Amino acid sequence: MNSSSSEEDSESDTEQIEMNFVPTAHFWDSLHIATEKGDIERVNQLCSDSGVDVNTKNDFDNTPLHLAANNGHISVVRKLLSVTNMVNEENVFGKTPLDLALQNGHEEVVALLRSAGAVSSQYKQ
Secondary structure, eight states, rough: EEEEEEHHHHHHHHHHHHHHSSOOOOOOOOHHHHHTTTTTHHHHHHHTTTTOOOHHHHHOOOHHHHHHHHHOHHHHHHHHHHHHOOOOOOOOOOOHHHHHHTTTTTTHHHHHHHHTTOOOOOOOO
C-alpha cells in the first residue's frame, strides 16, 4: 500500500470529522466523544456509570445531548433523554439541542426532542 495515499486518507478523515463538530475548545470528556461519534454502546456503558454527569458541558456549553442532536444520532439522543430531563440547555451561541437538530435537518431527532418537551431557543422567554 502506498503510504502517501494512506496519509492522505487519514488527513481527509480528520478533516471530515472536524467539519462535523459543534464548535468546542479543550474540554471533551468520554461521554462527549462517544455522543459526537454516535457510539451507542459506549454511551450506554457510560450512562450506567453513576460517576458520569450526563449534563456536563464543554467549553462552549455543549452538552452530550447537543452533540448527539447536532449529528442526528437518534439512538444516542433517545438514550440521553432516558437519563436527563435537561433538554433546553443553551450553548454559548444560544442554541438548544433542538435548534441544532432543526438547523441540520434531523427531523426524527427534532420529533423526539419535541416529544420530550424541548423548545427552540427562539421561542424561549
